[in-house]
Amino acid sequence: KQEVTQIPAALSVPEGENLVLNCSFTDSAIYNLQWFRQDPGKGLTSLLLIQSSQREQTSGRLNASLDKSSGRSTLYIAASQPGDSATYLCASGSSNTGKLIFGQGTTLQVKP
Amino acid sequence: DAGVIQSPRHEVTEMGQEVTLRCKPISGHNSLFWYRQTMMRGLELLIYFNNNVPIDDSGMPEDRFSAKMPNASFSTLKIQPSEPRDSAVYFCASSGLGLAGGSEQFFGPGTRLTVL
Numbered sequence: 001k002q003e004v005t006q007i008p009a010a011l012s013v014p015e016g017e018n019l020v021l022n023c024s025f026t027d028s029a030i031y032n033l034q035w036f037r038q039d040p041g042k043g044l045t046s047l048l049l050i051q052s053s054q055r056e057q058t059s060g061r062l063n064a065s066l067d068k069s070s071g072r073s074t075l076y077i078a079a080s081q082p083g084d085s086a087t088y089l090c091a092s093g094s095s096n097t098g099k100l101i102f103g104q105g106t107t108l109q110v111k112p
Numbered sequence: 113d114a115g116v117i118q119s120p121r122h123e124v125t126e127m128g129q130e131v132t133l134r135c136k137p138i139s140g141h142n143s144l145f146w147y148r149q150t151m152m153r154g155l156e157l158l159i160y161f162n163n164n165v166p167i168d169d170s171g172m173p174e175d176r177f178s179a180k181m182p183n184a185s186f187s188t189l190k191i192q193p194s195e196p197r198d199s200a201v202y203f204c205a206s207s208g209l210g211l212a213g214g215s216e217q218f219f220g221p222g223t224r225l226t227v228l
Contacts, residue, residue: 042221042222043203043222044219046219049215099160099168100145100157101157102155105154
């Protein structure tokens, strides 16, 4: 059974700090990895998609990396803001089954 | 584009009743997914369709759950009869360019189901 693990489960940082969220996956045939943001009571918003052939993707203050050999991905958030407070989920996409397997998420709180 | 549209946004029903959740994917997308999210189990894929055909329904918990996609712009997830343990947020997502493994998924706002 493929699994995705996110550490830490919760994180609280002061505004302006740079931070890294971690994601590890067991699927050796990963096709892509997707990072999402979920605000309380809301749906998921796609942040970044990294194909297996890529090593990183950037969007504004966000940078996601992918290391297939170690089964890890990181989401780097630069100069964090209170508006970044949300739950961040990573999901591995499999070419074999077409499924996305989600981690349990990291809940981030950025304090002003 | 309006994004993925789900209805209703909230549903409260009594145990034993039939529940039907609806989803309209993003126009042009050919893959559609139904997920369930609970505190205990997180996000779980229930079923997904490619070109209106069910590809994998191994996540459907039991026979009380069924899903259909009669055309490219509409899908339903039905629970009959509903049970309190079915209470969760149900998300629909869609993606383009073939199987899910290759392309970005976009999620709807979800339907919060409460079964009393």
